[in-house]
Amino acid sequence: MKFPNITSLYGRIFAIFWFTMLVVLIAVLALPHLDPRVARETQREQLDRIYQLRDNLEQRYGAxxxxxxxxxxxxNNNRRRASSPKDSELPRLFLTDVEGNILQTQNHHDFKTKVLKNFITTVESPSKPMQRLYGRYMLIGPVPIELANRNLHLYVAIRWNQPPPFLLRMFDKPLQLLLVVMIVSTPxxxxxxxxxSxxxxxxxxxxxxxxxxxxxxDPSLEKGTSEFRQAGASFNxxxxxxxxxxxxxxxxxxxISHELRSPLTRLRMATALATRKQGASSELERIDTEAQRLEQMINELLELSRMSTNSHANRETQPATSLWEEVFSDAQFEAEQLGKVLHYPxxxxxxxxxxPQLLMSAVENIVRNAVHYGRQQIKxxxxxxxxxxxxxxxxxxxxxxxxxxxxxFRPFYRVSTARDRDSGGTGLGLAITQSAILxxxxxxxxxxxxxxxxxxSIxxxxxxD
Structure with a gap:
């Protein structure tokens, strides 16, 4: 099986999944060893104390x-210990014959005969004392004992005051288990x-x-998991x-503009020389006018190109009033000179x-176009x-x-109606405006x-900020 690289996204998810599975497996394997309700061999230290109780009992009733x-x-001894708070922590003793039959009947509310019978059935070998927790009592036995010239088995019930193991409490209470799983998995x-993210x-x-x-x-994009590193490298x-x-x-x-400007300059110089030698003529004026329009077109093309590549530079945050108040005021004055009315709020x-330069230029171009083409009013x-x-x-x-x-908004597009028929424009004004807005x-x-x-509408x- 090929394991994913831990630096990849899938590798991290894979690692978390198997870590969770490992924790669950350890808990499942450890629970039987930690659960006192499962029968297992009695520890030597505890068994020595049981043997001491057996020896005391044989000595007491030996005659x-x-x-x-x-x-x-x-x-009577068990009844006294059950009724006295002072002696309630002392062990209770029970006797059976070698076949496992209980020799005395118990009516105490805190321990029932059927519990002892259940424990006896779990003991595989009488020669190997076992222990198992029932409620609040730990049962230990059988321990061989001789009383009244009979071979008997001794069982001891010790009050269990220890808190149950943590895992045991968790599995007994599903809500607590869910809470623990959430706490462990949250980090x-x-x-x-x-x-x-x-x-x-x-x-x-x-x-x-x-x-x-x-x-x-951005070099920082090529950090993190392998999937994001690949995406970052592709993005860069x-x-x-x-x-x-x-x-x-x-x-x-x-x-291109440099190569075009050189012949345009020579063309205008030749036109000027021809005018000086031969005098002014409509043909020479037309040549000079078209040369000027061509130079204007080249300048606007360069402006459009610079706008597309350098729009991210020199960005500022300014109030709208400082950007367009002067633009509207100048356009209103220009409209008044032409006998038109411009209203702005x-x-x-x-x-x-x-x-700021692009934003002012874009709005100014729209407003001046409206002043130029409007008959009487601009709103x-x-x-x-x-x-x-x-x-x-x-x-x-x-x-x-x-x-x-x-x-x-297309570059060099000229409207077929009277609005743009004789304007003398290059058809780049609205293209430049749209580029600035976008x-x-x-x-x-x-x-x-x-x-x-x-x-x-802008x-x-x-x-x-």
């Missing part, structure tokens, strides 16, 4: 040839629960860090692979954890629950068709507004 007189004397179960909690904390964008391996390997993939993507975008007094509403803050921005602009509400474990949903335009988790 009598009347067996009835002897039996009456023994009976092992607590240890097993701790051994299981600690690696699981470390893995949970590591997973939460990765969910927040921290792609760093996965984190390293993801980190390498994201870093490779970031390097690729950086290299009092910002709830809650704490938000994350990158901002905010509310907080026990765990989240909800920001809703609505406008009365042209809106977005229902079939395209889920597509507007990096903070939030959600952003686009829907149709009751004002007639677009409705953007939900972000709060912190209790």
């Amino acid at each position: 009598s040839n009347d067996i009835q007189q002897v039996l009456q004397g023994v009976k 092992f179960l607590l240890w097993l629960a701790w051994a299981l 600690q690696p699981a909690r470390r893995l949970e904390r590591a997973a939460k860090r990765v969910a927040k964008g921290a792609f760093t391996p 390997q996965m984190v390293k692979a993801v980190n390498q993939m994201v870093s490779g993507q970031q390097r690729l975008l950086s290299d 009092k910002i709830p007094e809650v704490l938000v954890s994350g990158s 901002v509403s905010m509310r907080s629950s026990q765990s989240h803050i909800h920001i809703i921005v609505e406008d009365d602009g042209p809106g977005v068709p229902d079939t395209e509400l889920n597509d507007i 990096q903070h474990s939030g959600t952003i949903v686009a829907s149709c507004s009751s004002l007639g335009g677009l409705k953007m 939900s972000l988790p709060l912190t209790n």
Whole structure:
């Protein structure tokens, strides 16, 4: 049989199981030897005292040839010891013939004849005195004795004042046995629960860090039982692979942007030289405008990439008012300059954890889009629950068709309606906003507004720090 490694989870469960079985086996094997209610040989020290009682009895009734007189004397002596508290601890004596027939009748309430008969039947050899506990009395015998010229057997009943063995009390009282088993097994179960929970909690904390964008391996995951060590090693390997993939993507975008910026710079310089030599023309202006748009697109692509890889850095816990009060105030001023009205409520007094720059940029992008596309009014509403803050921005602009509400967060996607036809944007603004919200474990949903335009709903988790 192959035994599991003790460092593994199954090995620990296996060890606890066999340890429990070993304890039960020892208890079962030891109980017959500890149980005084089981007949066994009398110890030598106890037997010497019984022999001394026999010698005293033979000396006391040695001159009598009347067996009835002897039996009456023994009976009176037992009765006196039973009725006197002072002598109640002294042994009681009983006589039988060699065939095991009791020679005197006992009517005492604390000892019955049938008990003595039961003990006599358990004795295998008259030459080997045995002992057995009955209730509160320990019976010992038979011991050969000669009285009134007859060979008889002597049995002695000694009051048992010792408490019963611990295991005996446990098996006699099932509730106490259950309590002891629970007390003994609880430390092992607590240890097993701790051994299981600690690696699981470390893995949970590591997973939460990765969910927040921290792609760093955790060496502590590779400790504990073999199953959790394997899971931790696989988790760290996965984190390293993801980190390498994201870093490779970031390097690729950086290299591409660098390679694209060089010809764009040369193109704009050539356009400027051509304008200086030949004068301004609509064709040269169009070339310069498209070059600027392309450069803007490259910058936004880099911003989106940096946001995806570095969102876990520079995280802080700040009040919502310090994050967005200035954003809403500036957007309200901008709307007034355009002849529009922006309403926003009092910002709830809650704490938000994350990158302040990303959180402000995400909300600012949504609000400025609403100001840009709204015809007359923009409405901002905010509310907080026990765990989240909800920001809703609505406008009365042209809106977005229902079939395209889920597509507007895709990079480079351009809405087919008038809302985005001539905006001049790159189609990356909402993709960057969504990335920032998702990096903070939030959600952003686009829907149709009751004002007639677009409705953007943002939900972000709060912190209790």
